[in-house]
Amino acid sequence: MRLKTIVFRQPADSLPASPRFTSARLTACILGGFACLSIFSGTHFRSAEAQDVSAAGVSSQTSESDADVLAPYREAATKRWEKEIQKYETLDAKTTDPADGILLIGSSSIRRWDSAAEDLAPFRVIPRGYGGAKYSDLAVFAERLITPHDFRAVVIFVGNDISGKENDATPEEVKRLVRHVVAVTREHRPGAPVLLVEVTPTRSRYDAWPKIRELNAMLREVCFTEPNVHFVATAETFLTHDNQPRENLFVDDQLHLNEEGYDIWGDIIRDRLIEVLREQTRD
Template structure:
C-alpha cells in the first residue's frame, strides 16, 4: 500500500508540474531553443561569465559584450519569451553552462492581451524558473532585471509595476536572489517613458536605452559580484 501511495503522489506531482502545464503552448518556441542549443555546441563560454536569459531585449542586445564589460557574458535570449515558455525551457537553456551568475529579463506575460497573467501569476512563474535553476546551481547569484516601463504597454503599466514589486519583495527574502530596479532611469520628468530610449515600436531599446540598462545592471553586479 505504501508503494502505491508513493506512486500516486508522484503522478499527482508530475501532472501538476508548472513545466508540464505550459509544454503545449511553449512548443512554438522549440526552433528558437534549438538554435540556442546549436550555439552551445560551437561557442566556448567565457570564464566567470554572467548568463543572460529571457526575451528579445536580451537577444537583440548587439553590444552586450562591450556594454557589460568587464563582466563576461553568455547571451541566450530568444524571441518574445514569456515566463510561461521560459519555465519549460529553463533547464535546456541554463544547464549546459558554467557561470558566475544568471541575469533574467522577461517582459511579455503582461502586455495588454487577453492571455495576460496576473502579477501574482508572474511571481509564481518566476519562482518556478528560480527553482529549476537552483537544482544544479545552489549558490550562484540570480538577478531579475525589472520589467521596463514602455509606451507600447503603458495601459498595463500598473499591473507590470505590481509584478515588479512582488518579485522585488520576494527577492529580498532569499539568499543570492537580487532585483535590479530600472524604473526611475526610464521615466522622464512627465512620468512617462523617455522616447529616445526606444525604437519606433516603443517597446525595444535603442543603444541609448541599452546604455541606461547596462549602467543599472552593472551597478548591481558591482555590489554583489565584486
C-alpha cells in the same frame, strides 16, 4: 549619450579594451575593485558555492510540485519555441563559455542586446535570449537554457507576461514560474546569484503600466524572500519627472531600447552585478 566625469587612478591600458569601453565602464571597474577582478577567480567561487549549498539546504532535485507548475504551459511553449531552443543547443555544442561568464536569459530585450559584451565589460557574457519570451515558456525551457552553462551569475529580463492583452498572466501566476526558474538555476549552480531585472515602462504598453508595476512589485518580493536572488531596479530611470516613458530611449516601436537606452540599461545592470558580487566575496 550621457557625459560622465571621472578621475582615473590607474592606467587605462591595464583594463579590458573595447570600442565602447567608456569612462563609465572604467569607473565601474575601479570602484568594483576586487569584486570585478574576482569574476576571474573560479576556485574561490566554487568553494563559495559549496558553502551556499550547505547553508541553504538546497534540494538535489526539482520538486514534483515545481514540475506540475509547467504542465499548463508546456505544449504551447514547445510548439512556438522548440526550434529556437534547438538553435541554442546547437550553438552550445559548438562553443565554449567564458570562465565565470554572466548568463543572460529572457525576452527580446536580451536577444537584441548586441552590445551586451561591451556594456557589461569586464564581465563576459553568455547571451541566450529569444524574442517574445514569457516566464511561462522560459520556465518550461529553463533546464535546457541554463544547465549547459557554467556561469558566475544569471541576469533575467522577461517583459511580455503583462502587455495589456486579455490573456495576460497575473503576478501570482508569474511568481510560481519565476520561482521555478530560480530553483533550476540554484540546483545547477548553487552559489550563483540570480538578478531579476525590472520590466521597463514603454509608451507602447503604458496603458498596462499599473499592472506591470504590480508584476515588478512581485519580482521585488521574490528577491526579498529567495536567498541570493537580487532585484535590478530600472523603471524609474526610464520615466520622466511626470512619470511618462522616456521615448527618446526607444526605437520606433516604442517597445525596444535604442543604443542610448541600452547604454543606460547596461550601466544599471553592470553596477548591480558589481554590487552583488562584491557582497558575495565579503560573506
